[in-house]
Amino acid sequence: MKAACRGWGMVEFLIAIALGLLVTLLGSGLLIASGSNFRNHSDNAWLGDGGRYALQVMAQAIRQGAYSNWDSELAPPAFTPSVDGLDAASISRSTDGISKPLPPVANGSDVLALRFSGSGVGANGDGSVVNCGGFGVAGEARGWSIFYVGADAGGEPELRCKYRSASGWGGDAIVRGVDSFQVLYGIDTDTPADGVPNTYLNATAVRALDAWARVCSVKLALLLHGERNTRADTVDMRFDLFGAAYSEAHGGDQGVRVVEGSLPPxxxxxxRRMFSMTVALRNRDG
Incomplete structure (x- = not known):
């Protein structure tokens, strides 16, 4: 007698569907997690490249700051100080220098302005001295390299370089995704001056002491973020751009401490990644 052939029953069929859905759900979760990890890794790589490039551009401008062209007929004492800045402010691309501050962008980010002598004749000099936009500065002029944070057309904060070329004032973006850009100035308080900073102050404190001519180094701190939420953790991190001790002692200095819990969801x-550097000026004023 031949055995009867039997197919799947309803219960078996439902169990098979449930197991298939479970496997699909687990596979989808792994795929989503893998994609998120890839995007997070990509964002971190981009942050590393962008942050290092931004510091490189600013460091080059700072080292060039206070450069005096002794071949020029203009004597250095006739110049204004080579370093200036603003706390918790932004500026416009088209206004003269930093003369017209605007409300701050990105957690009270600062403004750093550097001035230096040019070299050569003609609209762009001999090309040996350039501003942060890459334009040459002539010997009879004084160049500007100004760094500040502004918002792009989509509202994303970006670090910008402002400069004056032969055609007027302009500005270019250096890196996007800025949470905070902070600057401290190393002041040489010794008499006679020895070129070594004795204390670091923000722009407001330097201006109150009228000590811009005594600045001999600049301390930079930059906090950048990626394009989207890609972290798997849910921990609210805290970033102290000049260290926890400075943040605790200078609570009124906007942007030196950024807490993720205070940011929009x-x-x-x-x-996120933080970058910092201390750069000495090649020359001192006065």
């Missing part, structure tokens, strides 16, 4: 779980 759409920004809290983005990849």
């Amino acid at each position: 759409a920004q809290r779980l983005r990849a």
Whole structure:
């Protein structure tokens, strides 16, 4: 007698569907997690490249700051100080220098302005001295390299370089995704001056002491974020751009401490990276 052939029953069929859905769900979760990890890794790589490039551009401008062209007929004492700045402010691309501050962008980010002598004749000099935009500065002029944070057309904060070329004032973006850009100035308080900073102050304190001519180094700190929420963790991190001790002692200095919990929810779980550097001026004023 031949055995009867049997197919799947309803219960078996439902169990098979449930197991298939479970496997699909697990696979989808792994795929989503893998994609998120890839985007987070990509954002971190971009942050590393962008942050290093921004510091390189600013460091070059700072080292060039206070450069005096002794072949020029203009004597250095006739110049204004080579370093200037603003706390918790922004500026326009088209206004003269930093003469017209605007409300701050990105957690009270600062403004750093550097001036230096040019070299050569003609509209762009001999090309040996350039501003942060890459334009040459002539010997009879004084160049500007100004760094500040502004918002692009989509509202994303970006670090910009402002300069004056032969055609007028202009500005270019250096890196996007700025949470905070902070600057401290190393002041040489010794008499006679020895070119070594004794204390670091923000722009407001330097201006109150009328000590711009005594600035001999600049301390930079930059906090950048990625384009989207890609972190798997949900921990609210804290970033002290000049260290926790400075943040605790200078609570009124906006932007030196950034806490993710105070940011909009759409920004809290983005990849973040902090960059810092201290750069000495090649020359001193006065």
